[in-house]
Amino acid sequence: MFTGIIEATGTLSSLTLVDGDLKVRVSSDSLNMDDVALGDSIATNGVCLTVTQKFSDGFSADVSRETLSLTRFAHYQQGQRVNLEKALQPLSRLGGHLVSGHVDGIAEVVDVRSNARAIEYWLQTDAELMKYIPYKGSVCIDGASLTVNEVHGSRFKLTIVPHTLEQTTIADFQVGTQVNLEVDQIARYLERLINGAKAEQPQSSVSESLLAQAGFIK
Template identity: 65%
Template structure:
Protein backbone atom coordinates (compact mmCIF):
# COMPACT_ATOMS: atom_id res chain seq x y z
CA UNK A 1 0.00 0.00 0.00
CA UNK A 2 1.01 3.61 -0.62
CA UNK A 3 -0.21 7.10 0.25
CA UNK A 4 0.18 8.94 -3.04
CA UNK A 5 2.69 11.34 -1.45
CA UNK A 6 5.61 11.32 -3.88
CA UNK A 7 8.99 10.91 -2.18
CA UNK A 8 11.23 11.54 -5.17
CA UNK A 9 11.31 11.61 -8.94
CA UNK A 10 13.50 9.32 -11.01
CA UNK A 11 13.63 8.26 -14.62
CA UNK A 12 13.50 5.23 -16.88
CA UNK A 13 17.03 4.02 -17.62
CA UNK A 14 16.55 0.84 -19.59
CA UNK A 15 13.77 -1.34 -21.05
CA UNK A 16 14.22 -4.98 -22.04
CA UNK A 17 11.49 -7.01 -23.75
CA UNK A 18 11.20 -10.51 -22.28
CA UNK A 19 8.71 -12.91 -23.92
CA UNK A 20 5.75 -10.55 -24.01
CA UNK A 21 6.45 -8.45 -20.97
CA UNK A 22 9.12 -5.95 -19.90
CA UNK A 23 12.04 -5.72 -17.53
CA UNK A 24 12.90 -2.13 -16.61
CA UNK A 25 15.69 -0.33 -14.81
CA UNK A 26 14.75 2.79 -12.86
CA UNK A 27 17.08 5.54 -11.68
CA UNK A 28 15.66 6.40 -8.25
CA UNK A 29 17.07 9.92 -7.94
CA UNK A 30 17.22 11.01 -4.29
CA UNK A 31 14.93 8.21 -3.08
CA UNK A 32 16.56 6.50 -0.08
CA UNK A 33 16.91 2.82 -0.95
CA UNK A 34 18.89 1.89 2.19
CA UNK A 35 15.86 0.16 3.75
CA UNK A 36 14.66 -1.47 0.50
CA UNK A 37 15.32 -5.15 -0.17
CA UNK A 38 14.58 -7.53 -3.02
CA UNK A 39 10.85 -8.26 -3.23
CA UNK A 40 9.81 -4.90 -1.76
CA UNK A 41 7.32 -2.70 -3.61
CA UNK A 42 7.92 0.78 -5.01
CA UNK A 43 5.15 2.82 -6.65
CA UNK A 44 6.58 3.95 -9.98
CA UNK A 45 4.31 6.53 -11.61
CA UNK A 46 1.53 4.98 -9.55
CA UNK A 47 2.31 1.40 -10.56
CA UNK A 48 3.22 -1.01 -7.76
CA UNK A 49 6.43 -2.67 -8.96
CA UNK A 50 8.35 -5.43 -7.19
CA UNK A 51 12.07 -4.82 -6.84
CA UNK A 52 14.01 -7.61 -8.57
CA UNK A 53 17.45 -6.01 -8.41
CA UNK A 54 19.08 -3.18 -6.48
CA UNK A 55 22.02 -1.17 -7.75
CA UNK A 56 23.62 2.19 -7.05
CA UNK A 57 20.83 4.81 -7.26
CA UNK A 58 18.27 2.50 -8.73
CA UNK A 59 16.32 -0.74 -9.02
CA UNK A 60 15.00 -3.18 -11.58
CA UNK A 61 11.45 -4.54 -11.89
CA UNK A 62 9.32 -6.66 -14.20
CA UNK A 63 6.12 -5.40 -15.82
CA UNK A 64 3.47 -7.95 -16.78
CA UNK A 65 1.25 -7.81 -19.90
CA UNK A 66 -1.73 -6.96 -17.62
CA UNK A 67 0.11 -3.94 -16.22
CA UNK A 68 1.19 -2.88 -19.70
CA UNK A 69 -2.42 -2.99 -20.92
CA UNK A 70 -3.67 -0.67 -18.16
CA UNK A 71 -0.81 1.80 -17.75
CA UNK A 72 1.40 4.08 -19.81
CA UNK A 73 4.55 1.99 -19.48
CA UNK A 74 4.38 0.64 -23.02
CA UNK A 75 4.59 4.26 -24.29
CA UNK A 76 7.43 5.42 -22.05
CA UNK A 77 10.79 6.12 -23.62
CA UNK A 78 14.23 6.15 -22.03
CA UNK A 79 14.55 9.21 -19.82
CA UNK A 80 10.83 9.29 -18.94
CA UNK A 81 10.52 11.11 -15.61
CA UNK A 82 8.75 9.03 -12.93
CA UNK A 83 7.13 9.68 -9.55
CA UNK A 84 8.45 7.32 -6.86
CA UNK A 85 7.13 6.24 -3.45
CA UNK A 86 8.19 3.37 -1.22
CA UNK A 87 5.49 1.18 0.36
CA UNK A 88 4.07 2.59 3.56
CA UNK A 89 4.74 1.12 7.00
CA UNK A 90 2.54 0.96 10.11
CA UNK A 91 4.23 4.10 11.41
CA UNK A 92 3.90 6.07 8.16
CA UNK A 93 1.73 9.18 8.23
CA UNK A 94 -1.16 8.80 5.82
CA UNK A 95 -0.83 12.24 4.27
CA UNK A 96 -2.63 11.37 1.05
CA UNK A 97 -5.09 8.48 0.79
CA UNK A 98 -4.86 4.70 0.61
CA UNK A 99 -3.36 3.81 -2.75
CA UNK A 100 -2.88 0.22 -3.91
CA UNK A 101 -0.61 0.88 -6.87
CA UNK A 102 -2.99 -1.15 -9.05
CA UNK A 103 -3.75 1.27 -11.88
CA UNK A 104 -7.32 1.13 -13.20
CA UNK A 105 -6.72 2.77 -16.55
CA UNK A 106 -5.54 5.81 -18.46
CA UNK A 107 -6.84 9.38 -18.14
CA UNK A 108 -6.05 12.22 -20.54
CA UNK A 109 -5.24 15.84 -19.74
CA UNK A 110 -7.74 17.98 -21.66
CA UNK A 111 -7.20 21.50 -20.31
CA UNK A 112 -4.64 23.38 -18.20
CA UNK A 113 -5.71 26.70 -16.64
CA UNK A 114 -3.50 28.91 -14.43
CA UNK A 115 -5.41 30.27 -11.41
CA UNK A 116 -3.46 32.61 -9.12
CA UNK A 117 -0.51 30.53 -7.80
CA UNK A 118 -2.28 27.25 -8.50
CA UNK A 119 -2.87 25.45 -11.78
CA UNK A 120 -6.11 23.70 -12.70
CA UNK A 121 -5.81 20.50 -14.68
CA UNK A 122 -8.89 19.03 -16.34
CA UNK A 123 -8.71 15.34 -17.19
CA UNK A 124 -11.00 12.92 -18.96
CA UNK A 125 -11.51 9.46 -17.44
CA UNK A 126 -12.69 6.34 -19.28
CA UNK A 127 -16.46 6.12 -19.01
CA UNK A 128 -16.30 2.88 -17.02
CA UNK A 129 -14.13 4.57 -14.35
CA UNK A 130 -15.79 8.00 -14.19
CA UNK A 131 -18.48 6.76 -11.79
CA UNK A 132 -15.82 6.04 -9.15
CA UNK A 133 -14.58 9.65 -9.09
CA UNK A 134 -16.60 11.68 -6.54
CA UNK A 135 -16.52 15.43 -5.94
CA UNK A 136 -13.99 16.17 -3.16
CA UNK A 137 -12.90 12.55 -3.32
CA UNK A 138 -9.39 11.32 -4.01
CA UNK A 139 -7.75 10.00 -7.15
CA UNK A 140 -4.21 8.89 -7.82
CA UNK A 141 -2.65 10.35 -10.98
CA UNK A 142 0.77 8.96 -11.93
CA UNK A 143 1.23 8.03 -8.28
CA UNK A 144 0.14 11.42 -6.87
CA UNK A 145 -2.75 11.62 -4.39
CA UNK A 146 -5.01 14.47 -5.54
CA UNK A 147 -8.42 15.90 -4.64
CA UNK A 148 -11.19 16.22 -7.21
CA UNK A 149 -12.55 19.78 -7.15
CA UNK A 150 -15.11 19.68 -9.95
CA UNK A 151 -16.81 17.07 -12.11
CA UNK A 152 -18.49 17.35 -15.49
CA UNK A 153 -19.54 13.91 -16.79
CA UNK A 154 -16.26 12.11 -17.58
CA UNK A 155 -14.23 15.27 -17.00
CA UNK A 156 -12.79 16.13 -13.59
CA UNK A 157 -10.71 19.03 -12.30
CA UNK A 158 -7.63 18.95 -10.08
CA UNK A 159 -6.26 22.11 -8.50
CA UNK A 160 -2.50 21.76 -8.07
CA UNK A 161 -0.45 23.88 -5.66
CA UNK A 162 3.12 25.03 -6.50
CA UNK A 163 4.78 22.56 -4.09
CA UNK A 164 3.21 19.57 -5.84
CA UNK A 165 4.15 20.91 -9.27
CA UNK A 166 7.75 21.44 -8.12
CA UNK A 167 8.20 17.97 -6.60
CA UNK A 168 6.39 15.70 -9.06
CA UNK A 169 6.09 15.17 -12.80
CA UNK A 170 2.98 17.37 -13.09
CA UNK A 171 5.04 20.24 -14.49
CA UNK A 172 5.59 18.05 -17.56
CA UNK A 173 1.87 17.50 -18.20
CA UNK A 174 0.51 19.00 -21.39
CA UNK A 175 -2.89 18.97 -23.05
CA UNK A 176 -3.14 15.46 -24.51
CA UNK A 177 -0.83 13.84 -21.94
CA UNK A 178 -1.91 10.33 -20.94
CA UNK A 179 -1.56 9.51 -17.24
CA UNK A 180 -2.07 6.50 -14.98
CA UNK A 181 -5.34 6.67 -13.04
CA UNK A 182 -6.25 4.77 -9.89
CA UNK A 183 -9.72 5.53 -8.53
CA UNK A 184 -10.67 5.49 -4.87
CA UNK A 185 -10.76 1.96 -3.46
CA UNK A 186 -13.67 2.67 -1.12
CA UNK A 187 -15.94 3.48 -4.08
CA UNK A 188 -15.10 0.14 -5.67
CA UNK A 189 -15.72 -1.81 -2.45
CA UNK A 190 -19.06 -0.08 -1.90
CA UNK A 191 -20.21 -0.91 -5.43
CA UNK A 192 -19.33 -4.57 -4.90
CA UNK A 193 -21.12 -4.70 -1.54
CA UNK A 194 -24.25 -2.95 -2.81
CA UNK A 195 -24.51 -4.83 -6.12
CA UNK A 196 -26.89 -7.80 -6.14
CA UNK A 197 -24.94 -11.03 -6.35
CA UNK A 198 -25.34 -13.07 -9.52
CA UNK A 199 -24.16 -16.18 -7.72
CA UNK A 200 -26.46 -18.28 -5.56
CA UNK A 201 -25.23 -19.55 -2.23
CA UNK A 202 -24.58 -23.29 -2.26
CA UNK A 203 -27.37 -25.44 -0.88
CA UNK A 204 -26.90 -26.52 2.73
CA UNK A 205 -27.83 -29.82 4.37
CA UNK A 206 -28.05 -28.07 7.75
CA UNK A 207 -31.49 -28.37 9.37
CA UNK A 208 -33.06 -28.02 12.83
CA UNK A 209 -33.49 -31.79 12.98
CA UNK A 210 -29.78 -32.30 12.34
CA UNK A 211 -28.84 -29.68 14.95
CA UNK A 212 -31.12 -31.38 17.54
CA UNK A 213 -29.71 -34.82 16.80
CA UNK A 214 -26.20 -33.47 17.30
CA UNK A 215 -27.16 -31.89 20.64
CA UNK A 216 -26.70 -28.26 19.59
CA UNK A 217 -30.31 -27.29 20.31
CA UNK A 218 -32.94 -28.66 22.66
Protein backbone atom coordinates (compact mmCIF):
# COMPACT_ATOMS: atom_id res chain seq x y z
CA MET A 1 0.00 0.00 0.00
CA PHE A 2 1.21 3.52 -0.86
CA THR A 3 0.13 7.13 -0.33
CA GLY A 4 1.04 8.70 -3.68
CA ILE A 5 3.53 11.07 -2.03
CA ILE A 6 6.65 10.67 -4.15
CA GLU A 7 9.85 10.07 -2.18
CA ALA A 8 12.37 10.27 -5.01
CA THR A 9 12.84 10.03 -8.74
CA GLY A 10 15.06 7.57 -10.55
CA THR A 11 15.85 6.21 -13.98
CA LEU A 12 15.36 2.87 -15.67
CA SER A 13 19.01 1.95 -16.14
CA SER A 14 18.21 -1.32 -17.91
CA LEU A 15 15.22 -3.18 -19.37
CA THR A 16 15.73 -6.81 -20.37
CA LEU A 17 13.22 -9.17 -21.95
CA VAL A 18 13.27 -12.53 -20.14
CA ASP A 19 11.05 -15.38 -21.39
CA GLY A 20 8.29 -13.06 -22.55
CA ASP A 21 8.20 -10.57 -19.72
CA LEU A 22 10.51 -7.80 -18.51
CA LYS A 23 13.27 -7.42 -15.94
CA VAL A 24 14.08 -3.82 -15.01
CA ARG A 25 16.77 -2.15 -12.97
CA VAL A 26 15.92 1.17 -11.35
CA SER A 27 18.71 3.52 -10.28
CA SER A 28 18.30 6.46 -7.91
CA ASP A 29 20.75 8.58 -5.95
CA SER A 30 17.98 9.98 -3.74
CA LEU A 31 15.99 6.89 -2.67
CA ASN A 32 17.22 5.53 0.67
CA MET A 33 17.54 1.75 0.27
CA ASP A 34 18.74 1.05 3.83
CA ASP A 35 15.35 -0.18 5.06
CA VAL A 36 14.40 -2.04 1.88
CA ALA A 37 14.55 -5.85 1.87
CA LEU A 38 14.14 -8.40 -0.91
CA GLY A 39 10.43 -8.90 -1.51
CA ASP A 40 9.48 -5.37 -0.49
CA SER A 41 7.28 -3.30 -2.78
CA ILE A 42 8.29 -0.02 -4.43
CA ALA A 43 5.84 1.97 -6.56
CA THR A 44 7.59 2.86 -9.81
CA ASN A 45 5.59 5.41 -11.80
CA GLY A 46 2.64 4.14 -9.81
CA VAL A 47 3.24 0.47 -10.55
CA CYS A 48 3.79 -1.80 -7.53
CA LEU A 49 7.03 -3.70 -8.19
CA THR A 50 8.59 -6.37 -5.97
CA VAL A 51 12.30 -5.94 -5.22
CA THR A 52 14.19 -8.99 -6.52
CA GLN A 53 17.69 -7.52 -6.18
CA LYS A 54 18.87 -4.66 -4.03
CA PHE A 55 21.74 -2.26 -4.72
CA SER A 56 23.12 0.76 -2.91
CA ASP A 57 21.66 2.99 -5.62
CA GLY A 58 18.49 1.14 -6.52
CA PHE A 59 16.88 -2.22 -7.20
CA SER A 60 15.78 -4.74 -9.80
CA ALA A 61 12.27 -6.08 -10.33
CA ASP A 62 10.28 -8.24 -12.71
CA VAL A 63 7.37 -6.83 -14.73
CA SER A 64 4.74 -9.42 -15.71
CA ARG A 65 2.80 -9.58 -18.96
CA GLU A 66 -0.32 -8.46 -17.09
CA THR A 67 1.47 -5.30 -15.94
CA LEU A 68 2.91 -4.73 -19.40
CA SER A 69 -0.60 -4.88 -20.89
CA LEU A 70 -2.10 -2.30 -18.51
CA THR A 71 0.71 0.21 -18.05
CA ARG A 72 3.27 2.21 -20.02
CA PHE A 73 6.13 -0.13 -19.10
CA ALA A 74 6.04 -1.84 -22.49
CA HIS A 75 6.91 1.51 -24.09
CA TYR A 76 9.57 2.72 -21.66
CA GLN A 77 13.16 3.09 -22.84
CA GLN A 78 16.48 2.95 -21.01
CA GLY A 79 16.98 6.28 -19.24
CA GLN A 80 13.25 6.84 -18.63
CA ARG A 81 12.69 8.96 -15.52
CA VAL A 82 10.29 7.48 -12.98
CA ASN A 83 8.64 8.47 -9.70
CA LEU A 84 9.47 6.26 -6.70
CA GLU A 85 7.71 5.55 -3.41
CA LYS A 86 8.45 2.79 -0.90
CA ALA A 87 5.52 0.91 0.62
CA LEU A 88 3.61 2.60 3.43
CA GLN A 89 4.68 1.83 7.00
CA PRO A 90 1.96 1.68 9.70
CA LEU A 91 3.39 4.75 11.46
CA SER A 92 3.76 6.88 8.34
CA ARG A 93 1.63 9.95 7.73
CA LEU A 94 -1.02 9.38 5.09
CA GLY A 95 -0.28 12.54 3.14
CA GLY A 96 -2.03 11.56 -0.08
CA HIS A 97 -4.68 8.86 -0.48
CA LEU A 98 -4.63 5.06 -0.37
CA VAL A 99 -2.85 3.79 -3.47
CA SER A 100 -2.50 0.08 -4.28
CA GLY A 101 0.01 0.32 -7.12
CA HIS A 102 -2.35 -1.73 -9.31
CA VAL A 103 -2.73 0.50 -12.35
CA ASP A 104 -6.21 0.65 -13.92
CA GLY A 105 -5.21 1.99 -17.31
CA ILE A 106 -3.63 4.79 -19.32
CA ALA A 107 -4.43 8.50 -19.53
CA GLU A 108 -3.07 10.94 -22.10
CA VAL A 109 -2.16 14.59 -21.64
CA VAL A 110 -4.23 16.63 -24.10
CA ASP A 111 -3.56 20.20 -22.94
CA VAL A 112 -0.98 22.05 -20.81
CA ARG A 113 -1.49 25.62 -19.56
CA SER A 114 0.21 27.94 -17.08
CA ASN A 115 -1.83 29.38 -14.22
CA ALA A 116 0.32 31.78 -12.15
CA ARG A 117 3.12 29.57 -10.75
CA ALA A 118 1.13 26.37 -11.22
CA ILE A 119 0.70 24.28 -14.37
CA GLU A 120 -2.69 22.93 -15.42
CA TYR A 121 -2.80 19.58 -17.20
CA TRP A 122 -5.88 18.24 -18.95
CA LEU A 123 -5.87 14.47 -19.34
CA GLN A 124 -8.17 12.11 -21.21
CA THR A 125 -8.97 8.48 -20.46
CA ASP A 126 -11.59 5.81 -21.16
CA ALA A 127 -15.19 6.44 -20.15
CA GLU A 128 -15.08 3.26 -18.06
CA LEU A 129 -12.44 4.89 -15.82
CA MET A 130 -13.88 8.42 -15.92
CA LYS A 131 -16.88 7.31 -13.87
CA TYR A 132 -14.48 6.85 -10.92
CA ILE A 133 -12.93 10.33 -11.29
CA PRO A 134 -15.08 13.00 -9.58
CA TYR A 135 -14.50 16.71 -9.13
CA LYS A 136 -12.21 17.22 -6.09
CA GLY A 137 -11.58 13.48 -5.94
CA SER A 138 -8.14 11.85 -5.93
CA VAL A 139 -6.30 10.09 -8.74
CA CYS A 140 -2.86 8.56 -8.94
CA ILE A 141 -0.84 9.63 -12.00
CA ASP A 142 2.50 7.86 -12.51
CA GLY A 143 2.44 7.18 -8.77
CA ALA A 144 1.64 10.72 -7.62
CA SER A 145 -1.51 11.40 -5.59
CA LEU A 146 -3.27 14.37 -7.19
CA THR A 147 -6.56 16.25 -6.81
CA VAL A 148 -8.99 16.52 -9.71
CA ASN A 149 -9.88 20.19 -10.20
CA GLU A 150 -12.34 19.89 -13.08
CA VAL A 151 -14.13 17.15 -15.02
CA HIS A 152 -15.58 17.45 -18.51
CA GLY A 153 -16.71 14.41 -20.46
CA SER A 154 -13.76 12.06 -20.86
CA ARG A 155 -11.29 14.68 -19.63
CA PHE A 156 -10.14 15.86 -16.22
CA LYS A 157 -7.89 18.69 -15.05
CA LEU A 158 -5.00 18.62 -12.59
CA THR A 159 -3.42 21.78 -11.17
CA ILE A 160 0.20 21.08 -10.22
CA VAL A 161 2.00 23.40 -7.80
CA PRO A 162 5.75 24.18 -8.08
CA HIS A 163 6.81 21.82 -5.26
CA THR A 164 5.16 18.83 -6.95
CA LEU A 165 6.70 19.81 -10.29
CA GLU A 166 10.14 19.87 -8.67
CA GLN A 167 9.80 16.57 -6.80
CA THR A 168 8.24 14.41 -9.53
CA THR A 169 8.46 13.75 -13.27
CA ILE A 170 5.26 15.68 -13.97
CA ALA A 171 7.24 18.68 -15.25
CA ASP A 172 8.28 16.43 -18.16
CA PHE A 173 4.67 15.95 -19.30
CA GLN A 174 3.73 17.38 -22.69
CA VAL A 175 0.68 17.11 -24.94
CA GLY A 176 0.66 13.49 -26.06
CA THR A 177 2.42 12.11 -22.99
CA GLN A 178 0.77 8.90 -21.78
CA VAL A 179 0.77 8.08 -18.09
CA ASN A 180 -0.23 5.31 -15.69
CA LEU A 181 -3.59 5.94 -14.01
CA GLU A 182 -5.00 4.41 -10.84
CA VAL A 183 -8.43 5.58 -9.73
CA ASP A 184 -9.47 6.00 -6.11
CA GLN A 185 -10.08 2.62 -4.47
CA ILE A 186 -12.96 3.98 -2.41
CA ALA A 187 -14.90 4.75 -5.60
CA ARG A 188 -14.49 1.15 -6.75
CA TYR A 189 -15.57 -0.29 -3.40
CA LEU A 190 -18.63 1.97 -3.31
CA GLU A 191 -19.65 0.85 -6.77
CA ARG A 192 -19.34 -2.79 -5.74
CA LEU A 193 -21.36 -2.22 -2.56
CA ILE A 194 -24.10 -0.37 -4.45
CA ASN A 195 -24.29 -2.86 -7.30
CA GLY A 196 -23.75 -5.95 -5.18
CA ALA A 197 -27.44 -6.26 -4.42
CA LYS A 198 -28.16 -5.99 -8.13
CA ALA A 199 -25.74 -8.73 -9.11
CA GLU A 200 -27.27 -11.35 -11.29
CA GLN A 201 -28.61 -14.35 -9.42
CA PRO A 202 -28.46 -17.83 -10.98
CA GLN A 203 -31.60 -18.33 -13.10
CA SER A 204 -33.55 -21.53 -12.50
CA SER A 205 -34.98 -23.46 -15.44
CA VAL A 206 -37.79 -24.76 -13.20
CA SER A 207 -41.02 -22.92 -14.06
CA GLU A 208 -44.61 -23.24 -12.83
CA SER A 209 -45.69 -24.80 -16.13
CA LEU A 210 -42.88 -27.34 -15.93
CA LEU A 211 -43.95 -28.33 -12.40
CA ALA A 212 -47.55 -28.70 -13.61
CA GLN A 213 -46.50 -30.91 -16.51
CA ALA A 214 -44.57 -33.11 -14.09
CA GLY A 215 -47.65 -33.46 -11.88
CA PHE A 216 -46.26 -31.60 -8.87
CA ILE A 217 -48.94 -28.91 -8.99
CA LYS A 218 -52.43 -28.68 -10.45
